[in-house]
Amino acid sequence: MSIHIGAKKGDIAETILLPGDPLRAKWIAETFFENPVLFNEVRGMLGYTGTFNGKKISVMGTGMGVPSISIYAHELITQFGVKNLIRVGSSGSYQKHIKIRDIVLAMAASSNSGVNELRFSGADYAPTANFELFQKAVDVAKSKDIPIKAGNVFTSDEFYSDDFESYKKWSKFGVLCVEMETAGLYTVAAKHNVKALSILTISDSLVTGEVTTSKERETTFNAMIEIALELA
Numbered sequence: 646m647s648i649h650i651g652a653k654k655g656d657i658a659e660t661i662l663l664p665g666d667p668l669r670a671k672w673i674a675e676t677f678f679e680n681p682v683l684f685n686e687v688r689g690m691l692g693y694t695g696t697f698n699g700k701k702i703s704v705m706g707t708g709m710g711v712p713s714i715s716i717y718a719h720e721l722i723t724q725f726g727v728k729n730l731i732r733v734g735s736s737g738s739y740q741k742h743i744k745i746r747d748i749v750l751a752m753a754a755s756s757n758s759g760v761n762e763l764r765f766s767g768a769d770y771a772p773t774a775n776f777e778l779f780q781k782a783v784d785v786a787k788s789k790d791i792p793i794k795a796g797n798v799f800t801s802d803e804f805y806s807d808d809f810e811s812y813k814k815w816s817k818f819g820v821l822c823v824e825m826e827t828a829g830l831y832t833v834a835a836k837h838n839v840k841a842l843s844i845l846t847i848s849d850s851l852v853t854g855e856v857t858t859s860k861e862r863e864t865t866f867n868a869m870i871e872i873a874l875e876l877a
């Protein structure tokens with residue numbers, strides 16, 4: 646048991662899917678896992694372990710933002726021996742060609758997060774995806790005929806920015822979409838020499854103003870999950 650995860654050693658698989666929303670974790674476990682068992686309820690951050698095609702796999706919510714996912718990633722790695730951390734998140738498009746429900750693999754994560762600024766004393770660190778997981782995700786998507794996009798994403802400390810137009814600066818430099826955790830996840834994974842990948846589904850567009858409902862964000866996005874499950 647760690648401070649924020651009420652599980653015993655061995656309760657959590659080496660590969661874990663990490664949605665921000667704990668109810669998406671519940672939906673993933675109940676929809677895709679064989680024999681899901683609840684291993685965490687601390688702070689309502691639901692976590693389950695089951696099997697998928699006979700292989701042990703876990704899923705747990707991370708909450709929103711770099712500080713929250715950093716706590717869970719740290720404890721999962723250091724106290725429960727997790728080796729592959731796969732974020733399955735929603736994201737807002739920064740580009741005209743990145744449409745609602747598109748899937749984006751985050752090759753790297755630019756960020757305005759204060760966490761890495763503190764950690765690296767103001768110098769820039771480039772949080773990047775694990776190449777093996779990335780390559781495998783590309784292969785799985787291809788074999789399942791699931792179209793994907795890949796590139797630089799933006800991990801923001803803000804959901805509601807005071808300056809809505811500020812996204813255009815990142816968009817001009819090729820950043821595909823925005824979310825709130827990937828830079829933190831990739832950094833913590835690198836520090837502990839384990840693998841991480843963020844797979845994102847576009848839930849809204851800052852370019853067109855389109856949005857999906859919170860129910861859809863909780864219980865759909867199957868294609869992204871199908872890719873993530875095969876990485877176990």
Ligand SMILES: O=P(O)(O)O[C@H]1O[C@H](CO)[C@@H](O)[C@H]1O
Binds near residue numbers: 663666709735826
């Ligand atoms: O859908 P999740 O995984 O929570 O991801 C995105 O959604 C939340 C904001 O609504 C942030 O956590 C952002 O990163």
Ligand SMILES: O=c1cc[nH]c(=O)[nH]1
Binds near residue numbers: 823825
């Ligand atoms: O962080 C996020 C996630 C989804 N959509 C956004 O606009 N921002």
